[in-house]
Amino acid sequence: MRIGELSRETGVAVPTIKFYVREGLLPAGRLTSPNQASYDDGHVRRLRLIRGLIDVGGLSVATVREVLTAVDAPGGSVHKVLGAAHDAITPVPTGRPEGLPEARRTVAELLRRRGWRAEADHPAAEAMAVALAAFQDLGQGAFVEVLDDYAEACERVADADLAYVGRHADVEELVESVVVGTVLGDAVLTALRRLAHVDRSARRYEQHGGGPVAGGGAGAGVTEGGADPS
Amino acid sequence: MRIGELSRETGVAVPTIKFYVREGLLPAGRLTSPNQASYDDGHVRRLRLIRGLIDVGGLSVATVREVLTAVDAPGGSVHKVLGAAHDAITPVPTGRPEGLPEARRTVAELLRRRGWRAEADHPAAEAMAVALAAFQDLGQGAFVEVLDDYAEACERVADADLAYVGRHADVEELVESVVVGTVLGDAVLTALRRLAHVDRSARRYEQHGGGPVAGGGAGAGVTEGGADPS
DNA sequence: GCACTACGGATAGCAGTGCTCTCCGCTATC
DNA sequence: GATAGCGGAGAGCACTGCTATCCGTAGTGC
Secondary structure: OOHHHHHHHHOOOHHHHHHHHHOOOOOOOEEEEOOEEEOOHHHHHHHHHHHHHHHHOOOOHHHHHHHHHHHHOOOOOHHHHHHHHHHHHOOOOOOOOOOHHHHHHHHHHHHHHHOOOOOOOOHHHHHHHHHHHHHHHOOOHHHHHHHHHHHHHHHHHHHHHHHHHHOOOOHHHHHHHHHHHHHHHHHHHHHHHHHHHHHHHHHHHOOOOOOOOOOOOOOOOOOOOOOOOO | OOHHHHHHHHOOOHHHHHHHHHOOOOOOOEEEEOOEEEOOHHHHHHHHHHHHHHHHOOOOHHHHHHHHHHHHOOOOOHHHHHHHHHHHHOOOOOOOOOOHHHHHHHHHHHHHHHOOOOOOOOHHHHHHHHHHHHHHHOOOHHHHHHHHHHHHHHHHHHHHHHHHHHOOOOHHHHHHHHHHHHHHHHHHHHHHHHHHHHHHHHHHHOOOOOOOOOOOOOOOOOOOOOOOOO
16 A cells, blocks of 8 residues: 555554654655555554554654664563563653652662562662652652552552463564553553542542442532532 | 742742743742742742652643642532542543544443442543553454453552542642642552563563562661651 | 842743645656 | 656744743842
8 A cells, every 4th residue: 555545544644654754663665666655554553553652652752763663673582572662661750859869769678578570770660769759849758658559559450461461472462562551551550540539539528429420420520519610 | 038049949940930930830929029029838839749740740831730720729529629630630632543432331331340430421531441442453452351450450549549648637738649649649650560560571481580689679768657858 | 329149020032842844756547 | 648646855833841031120248
């Protein structure tokens, strides 16, 4: 197929496709003439992946490029592929909060306590330390007390993720499932956390309400009359 | 204090503070003369909150403004404040994937199955549906099979979050803990998920490796309950 | 009083991101 | 042979998040 059909197939505008090719996210089409090229299903698949990472995962074009480089690298073990994907995805924290060294110790202690085989200088550990230091700066230092609950929840999620990823026999498919599962899985997880918050706060603070309310009211988690947020 | 001291106190450049005031994120100082103003601890606190939401939470200036509007609104119940914060924080999904209607049904079914008191048209439910539809488009439709694991993990997290939030007696403090806990909690949760991935994949795919590898494990002085702002 | 720095307020500018537009010569197709 | 579309390259554009400059005034040390 040519670029127009690729565009129609994926819903991505032609100039945008050209832009992705220029930026190295999408391989160029196979030239059939000096100025004609043909694209195949691999391009469709790759383009859908790019849009998913950008639109749903919220990744930047530069980050997507890194991720795809990791995806395309002749993969070693699953562990290494996952590590490469993590390195590409995990954003380098920008801020330099005050309590960072102490937060780093808190993270290292958590890893030790749970026996996780992860280096204390892993990008994700650093990102977490920055977040914990921000909690501290905001007077929410007591948040560290829920970390073990978070960690246990994450163990459960990670077990499910690894089991899911592990069932892919084909290597390329597996690598892609790692990337998709990691990036889009974040989106699913945070959305679910929000929904669980709504449920838990409804149960805790709105005793009177009946059972589940699937499909009812408009927008906000406000099912009760009263002060309407403008 | 005047703007220079506020800048020194928080590490935010003076022109940036002026910018935040213009953008309505930070209230202007109290004028002591036609062209002199004074700032107080509330400004310091608010400025720290803004930077935390932007730097660690990754929120845009516009989103921070919405969140702070919700924070400043004369709060009703915790449930309402949480709902308002959610509405401000949860990004409106941009993409229009193909399998969206089916994904919406999947989400509604999950809510029903778990008995969560959350509306199926909540922004987070819609965000989740978009993510699930993206999974489907990318040939990862089987991801729905791990949703219950995710949901159980989120119930645990949400219980911990609500318990944490619930211990704040002061209303303003409580509202701020909701916002901070929601936004920065996301960052902590995704970072922990990464670390759990590393651990689980090390255990599963790297049999030879020894025990945990927490590098800087010397830090014993982890301040539990460290509510003292430095 | 006087120099000097910092201030408040306003406007303009600037770097980065993610496309989008335009142009060119060419080619497949009717 | 007309016409639509193509590949490739460069310029442009809208938006975001600051940053720089200017102006007239206020506080401060001498």
